Amino acid sequence: MSFIKEYIRTVYRAVSSLLKGMKLTGYYFTHHKEIITQNYPENRDTLNLPERFRGEVVLTHNEDNEHRCTGCTACELACPNGTIKIITQFDVNEEGKKKKALNTFIYHLELCTMCNLCIVACPTDAIKMAQNFEHSVYDRSKLTKTLNAPGSKLMEGVE
Amino acid sequence: MLSIESITGSIQDFLFANLPGFFAVLVQFALVGIFVISLFAVLGLVLVFMERKVSAYMQIRVGPNRVGFKGTAQTLADTLKLVLKEGLTPIGADKFLFNLAPFVVMIGAMLLMAPIPFARNVQIWDVNIGVLYISAISSIAVIGILMAGWASNNKYSLLGAMRSGAQIVSYELSAGLSIIAIVILSGSLQLSEIIASQENGWWIFKGHVPALIAFVIFIIAVTAETNRAPFDMAEAESELTAGFHTEYSGMRFALFFLAEYVNIFIACAIGATLFLGGWLPFHIGSWTAFNHIMDYIPSSIWFMGKTFFLIFIIMWFRWTFPRLRIDQLLNLEWKYLLPISLINVLIMTIIAILGWHF
Numbered sequence: 274m275s276f277i278k279e280y281i282r283t284v285y286r287a288v289s290s291l292l293k294g295m296k297l298t299g300y301y302f303t304h305h306k307e308i309i310t311q312n313y314p315e316n317r318d319t320l321n322l323p324e325r326f327r328g329e330v331v332l333t334h335n336e337d338n339e340h341r342c343t344g345c346t347a348c349e350l351a352c353p354n355g356t357i358k359i360i361t362q363f364d365v366n367e368e369g370k371k372k373k374a375l376n377t378f379i380y381h382l383e384l385c386t387m388c389n390l391c392i393v394a395c396p397t398d399a400i401k402m403a404q405n406f407e408h409s410v411y412d413r414s415k416l417t418k419t420l421n422a423p424g425s426k427l428m429e430g431v432e
Numbered sequence: 433m434l435s436i437e438s439i440t441g442s443i444q445d446f447l448f449a450n451l452p453g454f455f456a457v458l459v460q461f462a463l464v465g466i467f468v469i470s471l472f473a474v475l476g477l478v479l480v481f482m483e484r485k486v487s488a489y490m491q492i493r494v495g496p497n498r499v500g501f502k503g504t505a506q507t508l509a510d511t512l513k514l515v516l517k518e519g520l521t522p523i524g525a526d527k528f529l530f531n532l533a534p535f536v537v538m539i540g541a542m543l544l545m546a547p548i549p550f551a552r553n554v555q556i557w558d559v560n561i562g563v564l565y566i567s568a569i570s571s572i573a574v575i576g577i578l579m580a581g582w583a584s585n586n587k588y589s590l591l592g593a594m595r596s597g598a599q600i601v602s603y604e605l606s607a608g609l610s611i612i613a614i615v616i617l618s619g620s621l622q623l624s625e626i627i628a629s630q631e632n633g634w635w636i637f638k639g640h641v642p643a644l645i646a647f648v649i650f651i652i653a654v655t656a657e658t659n660r661a662p663f664d665m666a667e668a669e670s671e672l673t674a675g676f677h678t679e680y681s682g683m684r685f686a687l688f689f690l691a692e693y694v695n696i697f698i699a700c701a702i703g704a705t706l707f708l709g710g711w712l713p714f715h716i717g718s719w720t721a722f723n724h725i726m727d728y729i730p731s732s733i734w735f736m737g738k739t740f741f742l743i744f745i746i747m748w749f750r751w752t753f754p755r756l757r758i759d760q761l762l763n764l765e766w767k768y769l770l771p772i773s774l775i776n777v778l779i780m781t782i783i784a785i786l787g788w789h790f
Contacts, residue, residue, distance in 0.1 A: 284772075286769065290750075291753060294752045294753065295749075295752050297752075298490040298748065298751060298752040299748065301489060301490050301491070302486065302489045302490050302748075305489065307492050308489075308492050308493065308494055309492050309493075310492070310493045310494050312494070312497070376763050417450060
């Protein structure tokens with residue numbers, strides 16, 4: 274008789290697990306406050322994106338127009354599809370020593386897959402992912418961006 | 433009181449008073465045809481919209497909400513798009529069968545409309561073997577599906593059609609057996625008499641636990657017979673792109689799509705008629721005041737309410753349950769549903785013979 278017992282137990286387990294699933298979807302069906310999608314163009318001003326949303330790479334500048342990029346090209350090496358190109362220059366400091374520094378941070382948005390590897394690779398936390406996702410333009414060349422602001426320089430104390 | 437019964441009655445009186453009998457019947461045929469086709473169109477639009485909204489809310493989304501008032505015109509716009517699209521026939525396809533298949537599926541669904549009682553005394557054809565007619569005609573759909581799969585000359589289509597054949601043939605057994613349980617109780621194959629036998633209580637309440645089991649098995653089996661998820665082996669988007677209608681486009685695809693939803697409606701209407709009392713209002717024993725209030729709701733609303741309740745349950749299944757593999761699908765039928773429904777029919781027969789039901 275044990276196989277009949279097992280048979281009935283299988284049926285019971287299956288039915289109860291299916292009912293558990295139906296309870297959850299029934300809860301979502303009746304509780305509309307749980308809805309996570311948003312009416313995008315209407316709520317453009319109050320858009321509430323998740324913290325980890327990845328829209329584009331930006332180089333952060335502080336109010337004195339200083340960034341934290343040392344031009345080490347770790348992000349360029351980390352990038353799997355050649356999105357980032359860093360042009361460096363050699364600055365001569367007071368002691369007469371040559372030091373590598375950032376000249377231009379070129380970012381090809383049209384190639385970027387928002388994989389976040391460059392942000393992980395950056396040793397000085399110079400770049401981060403911004404939440405802007407409205408990237409459409411009429412000319413592809415506009416998607417190639419220079420991230421460092423004109424006249425910006427390296428923040429004091431960042432090595 | 434204005435009811436569908438009085439409207440159809442007055443139309444019949446008007447026709448027979450003004451036309452010779454033969455022409456009056458012809459005009460009635462035409463009217464019924466128009467009624468069925470327009471019911472098809474309306475059902476397609478309403479059910480597709482309902483499905484999209486139900487699925488959206490169950491997946492914590494909003495669903496269609498742009499076209500028309502709160503998205504209600506979305507399905508109309510989709511249909512318009514499908515009508516305007518090119519109906520392509522592949523070069524390698526068997527052209528005649530390829531073009532015939534959607535109509536076979538559609539006509540199968542259309543024929544099933546005939547014995548359904550929509551309201552009190554409103555029935556296109558009160559055939560005395562209504563239940564047999566339904567289970568016979570509902571098997572025609574599989575011919576259309578196999579035809580579509582074979583004629584498409586596409587491996588995915590053929591695989592989907594073969595799976596669908598295996599599935600429908602096996603699930604018809606338990607659907608039939610659960611219908612037989614009710615036929616045993618009511619002692620008639622005529623749908624109007626089955627409803628009349630539920631005057632003092634629906635079979636799902638009067639038939640004790642076996643009726644409940646029969647009802648559950650019926651719902652599972654019709655979900656499988658209409659090829660809906662979790663039993664959508666015929667369509668199997670993830671494996672077979674779209675199964676038997678991979679090669680179909682434009683209006684012929686729309687016909688398959690429409691037939692699927694109309695089949696759901698019909699299956700649920702039959703379920704409501706057999707188990708939930710069709711157009712009969714809900715009565716509780718001797719609560720005369722309550723029963724009187726229930727009587728004031730028109731019978732067509734009772735029928736539609738019950739049918740849409742069952743449709744909602746089937747949609748709930750679709751958007752909750754994981755899909756079955758083809759072997760699991762056949763296991764479920766042959767190892768679980770069929771033995772259970774056979775035993776169920778036996779118990780039901782004993783109950784009916786000994787008169788234990790209310």
